[in-house]
Amino acid sequence: xxxxxxxxxxxxxxxxxxxxxxxxxxxxxxxxxxxxxxxxxxxxxxxxxxxxxxxxxxxxxxxxxxxxxxxxxxxxxxxxxxxxxxxxxxxxxxxxxxxxxxxxxxxxxxxxxxxxxxxxxxxxxxxxxxxxxxxxxxxxxxxxxxxxxxxxxxxxxxxxxxxxxxxxxxxxxxxxxxxxxxxxxxxxxxxxxxxxxxxxxxxxxxxxxxxxxxxxxxxxxxxxxxxxxxxxxxxxxxxxxxxxxxxxxxxxxxxxxxxxxxxxxxxxxxxxxxxxxxxxxxxxxxxxxxxxxxxxxxxxxxxxxxxxxxxxxxxxxxxxxxxxxxxxxxxxxxxxxxxxxxxxxxxxxxxxxxxxxxxxxxxxxxxxxxxxxxxxxxxxxxxxxxxxxxxxxxxxxxxxxxxxx
Amino acid sequence: xxxxxxxxxxxxxxxxxxxxxxxxxxxxxxxxxxxxxxxxxxxxxxxxxxxxxxxxxxxxxxxxxxxxxxxxxxxxxxxxxxxxxxxxxxxxxxxxxxxxxxxxxxxxxxxxxxxxxxxxxxxxxxxxxxxxxxxxxxxxxxxxxxxxxxxxxxxxxxxxxxxxxxxxxxxxxxxxxxxxxxxxxxxxxxxxxxxxxxxxxxxxxxxxxxxxxxxxxxxxxxxxxxxxxxxxxxxxxxxxxxxxxxxxxxxxxxxxxxxxxxxxxxxxxxxxxxxxxxxxxxxxxxxxxxxxxxxxxxxxxxxxxxxxxxxxxxxxxxxxxxxxxxxxxxxxxxxxxxxxxxxxxxxxxxxxxxxxxxxxxxxxxxxxxxxxxxxxxxxxxxxxxxxxxxxxxxxxxxxxxxxxx
Numbered sequence: 137x138x139x140x141x142x143x144x145x146x147x148x149x150x151x152x153x154x155x156x157x158x159x160x161x162x163x164x165x166x167x168x169x170x171x172x173x174x175x176x177x178x179x180x181x182x183x184x185x186x187x188x189x190x191x192x193x194x195x196x197x198x199x200x201x202x203x204x205x206x207x208x209x210x211x212x213x214x215x216x217x218x219x220x221x222x223x224x225x226x227x228x229x230x231x232x233x234x235x236x237x238x239x240x241x242x243x244x245x246x247x248x249x250x251x252x253x254x255x256x257x258x259x260x261x262x263x264x265x266x267x268x269x270x271x272x273x274x275x276x277x278x279x280x281x282x283x284x285x286x287x288x289x290x291x292x293x294x295x296x297x298x299x300x301x302x303x304x305x306x307x308x309x310x311x312x313x314x315x316x317x318x319x320x321x322x323x324x325x326x327x328x329x330x331x332x333x334x335x336x337x338x339x340x341x342x343x344x345x346x347x348x349x350x351x352x353x354x355x356x357x358x359x360x361x362x363x364x365x366x367x368x369x370x371x372x373x374x375x376x377x378x379x380x381x382x383x384x385x386x387x388x389x390x391x392x393x394x395x396x397x398x399x400x401x402x403x404x405x406x407x408x409x410x411x412x413x414x415x416x417x418x419x420x421x422x423x424x425x426x427x428x429x430x431x432x433x434x435x436x437x438x439x440x441x442x443x444x445x446x447x448x449x450x451x452x453x454x455x456x457x458x459x460x461x462x463x464x465x466x467x468x469x470x471x472x473x474x475x476x477x478x479x480x481x482x483x484x485x486x487x488x489x490x491x492x493x494x495x496x497x498x499x500x501x502x503x504x505x506x507x508x509x510x511x512x513x514x515x516x517x518x519x520x521x522x523x524x525x526x527x528x529x530x531x532x533x534x535x536x537x538x539x540x541x
Numbered sequence: 542x543x544x545x546x547x548x549x550x551x552x553x554x555x556x557x558x559x560x561x562x563x564x565x566x567x568x569x570x571x572x573x574x575x576x577x578x579x580x581x582x583x584x585x586x587x588x589x590x591x592x593x594x595x596x597x598x599x600x601x602x603x604x605x606x607x608x609x610x611x612x613x614x615x616x617x618x619x620x621x622x623x624x625x626x627x628x629x630x631x632x633x634x635x636x637x638x639x640x641x642x643x644x645x646x647x648x649x650x651x652x653x654x655x656x657x658x659x660x661x662x663x664x665x666x667x668x669x670x671x672x673x674x675x676x677x678x679x680x681x682x683x684x685x686x687x688x689x690x691x692x693x694x695x696x697x698x699x700x701x702x703x704x705x706x707x708x709x710x711x712x713x714x715x716x717x718x719x720x721x722x723x724x725x726x727x728x729x730x731x732x733x734x735x736x737x738x739x740x741x742x743x744x745x746x747x748x749x750x751x752x753x754x755x756x757x758x759x760x761x762x763x764x765x766x767x768x769x770x771x772x773x774x775x776x777x778x779x780x781x782x783x784x785x786x787x788x789x790x791x792x793x794x795x796x797x798x799x800x801x802x803x804x805x806x807x808x809x810x811x812x813x814x815x816x817x818x819x820x821x822x823x824x825x826x827x828x829x830x831x832x833x834x835x836x837x838x839x840x841x842x843x844x845x846x847x848x849x850x851x852x853x854x855x856x857x858x859x860x861x862x863x864x865x866x867x868x869x870x871x872x873x874x875x876x877x878x879x880x881x882x883x884x885x886x887x888x889x890x891x892x893x894x895x896x897x898x899x900x901x902x903x904x905x906x907x908x909x910x911x912x913x914x915x916x917x918x919x920x921x922x923x924x925x926x927x928x929x930x931x932x933x934x935x936x937x938x939x940x941x942x943x944x945x946x
Contacts, residue, residue, distance in 0.1 A: 160720070188722070204934050207934035208934075210930040215712050215716060216719040218719075220718070220719055221720055222720060222722035223723050303841075307568075308840060310621035311836050313625070314623075314626045316625070322836075428833065430833070431727070432832070434716065435712040436709065437712050439843045522618065525615040525616060525623075529603075529613075
């Protein structure tokens with residue numbers, strides 16, 4: 137009897153937190169979710185929002201029973217967003233409706249794991265709750281493969297995507313070299329939209345002058361046909377082949393963005409590589425093909441960056457601790473506290489600041505100094521791993537035409 | 542003085558072996574090369590043929606000095622063909638020229654690592670040597686990602702490619718599920734030309750009914766638009782999304798092969814996924830996108846099958862031993878000696894038989910019984926690794942719409 141009473145009182149007293157995932161998933165977005173859930177599961181009543189803001193608007197919420205919590209926790213190393221994600225643009229009416237719903241359900245804490253769009257939406261819900269006088273604790277947990285979130289040194293999800301791009305570019309370079317008598321130019325298209333962090337990572341493992349990439353086109357700079365042509369021509373004449381890496385968001389210097397299609401009112405990029413392929417085929421007497429790295433960049437679990445996965449988990453766990461400490465209207469960010477020895481600390485940044493700051497592009501000091509960028513990138517993507525041998529053998533390794541005796 | 546004399550006599554007496562790599566490279570073709578070289582390096586004079594048959598025709602050969610041997614051996618775990626590969630169709634005159642060249646150079650042994658095309662060419666050189674009365678020892682070492690070489694249980698290179706396809710399909714399935722409110726259908730295009738082994742491997746890791754792939758199109762069977770539509774429609778209506786995997790070599794049941802372009806007089810496939818994407822977009826009111834897995838299938842070194850890499854090395858080492866044992870005109874093949882416990886043994890098969898047997902398609906008993914195929918495939922691609930959780934949580938995991946209190 138006393139037990140029952142205690143349970144009822146505890147149920148009334150315990151705060152209720154609703155957690156959602158939104159935007160394009162990553163290989164480690166579930167690690168952040170699990171870090172958060174493990175931190176909160178003993179002290180809070182947890183509800184899971186299904187399919188991002190769509191689920192919040194349509195009140196599609198799953199209770200965090202023991203079974204469900206157990207199921208969620210199993211996803212620590214699994215790619216994709218296990219709660220369902222999505223890209224849903226809310227109307228003002230829907231935002232009002234959300235706050236009414238949270239009130240009715242006595243949900244005291246709202247957490248979303250997502251990118252810039254997610255943080256903007258979360259900020260709007262936060263403002264609406266304030267306007268309605270509803271005391272709602274709001275926490276944003278960053279994730280992105282593009283690394284385009286401001287106020288954080290980098291965001292979980294990026295390191296694993298960058299590692300995939302770096303490794304695959306190196307492997308494709310060694311592959312193309314094998315076939316240079318058959319085909320000479322390969323265009324590799326990466327994700328990245330307006331920010332070039334991921335595309336630039338393609339050169340991280342390059343150790344030898346001959347090795348690709350021989351040209352990298354970032355969305356921060358318009359793509360000069362002349363420069364592209366020069367770089368590819370020069371690599372083909374020196375080495376017999378060329379690898380060019382282009383971001384999906386690149387613009388020709390003539391000014392139009394290519395390969396853009398519209399899905400659910402949102403521009404979806406992709407296709408610049410085909411256009412570059414066509415251009416180079418017309419200009420040069422070589423065989424050109426393109427590989428679009430595609431969704432593997434955001435979900436290839438077999439080459440996750442261990443550093444990234446740990447930080448993703450830590451981001452979630454930190455969010456959980458800050459919820460207990462009554463933080464609100466903040467985003468959990470990663471700050472590099474020691475450059476030389478790579479140490480990080482987590483820092484709360486006002487949600488509003490992140491929400492209004494737009495996309496974080498690659499700064500000029502990294503674009504103009506790739507070595508500096510790669511040094512910065514190294515701890516995030518687990519360093520360089522196995523070193524590949526020279527493409528041409530040293531010490532007498534020049535190819536030698538055997539003549540008649 | 543006596544040392545010098547000994548060296549000269551040894552040089553005259555030691556047999557000379559020329560080694561080349563040809564056809565599309567794989568992640569483990571260098572492992573085969575290294576296995577062979579290590580077996581021979583102390584007893585034979587080794588020369589390396591650059592860029593496949595092109596190099597043999599144009600007498601582009603690199604002496605196996607200590608430095609070069611060391612450089613080659615460093616490639617055991619590196620993707621691509623370090624000697625250079627290619628696709629070169631020899632004329633009859635060129636074949637005659639090759640044998641003249643081998644004679645002149647006192648090359649006694651010729652080894653090529655390659656696929657069906659390579660074995661056909663090697664057989665022609667072998668016949669020409671016999672016709673000219675030149676005693677040439679000829680050994681073929683198989684490699685393929687398509688697994689389309691006859692008389693061998695499977696060939697090195699296939700296991701790693703199959704592992705890549707299986708893992709990426711599972712990850713893409715979990716990724717798409719996250720985004721099913723935004724897009725519903727993903728087409729994955731694999732390599733495979735006329736043989737469906739690689740494409741069929743896409744379903745190997747599928748453990749849950751909901752998980753993709755929901756449809757697999759193999760080149761051995763014409764693709765029925767009706768069946769494709771039914772499968773995709775059914776998966777979307779039951780689960781909210783669908784993954785269809787198609788081989789690049791698939792034909793619609795109307796009979797024409799799609800997405801074929803010609804590079805250096807050789808048809809290069811690719812593009813069926815775009816056609817399937819277009820078809821499904823027209824027929825269904827859903828968002829459809831496609832991912833072409835591309836060259837990563839044959840060079841992604843971070844997800845190599847360890848079993849495959851070991852067998853690739855063993856294939857090369859066995860070739861080396863058989864050269865010492867005076868075998869000639871044979872291909873090194875892998876035979877499964879114990880089905881239940883997976884044991885293999887290497888068996889010599891007449892080069893002629895392999896060369897004239899054409900491509901090895903997937904047999905009906907595997908196409909019609911995927912479970913049987915996956916059991917056969919398991920030891921080749923390192924088993925299934927980490928098991929992913931259910932896509933829908935068990936025991937009360939049904940999504941629950943919260944209503945007003």
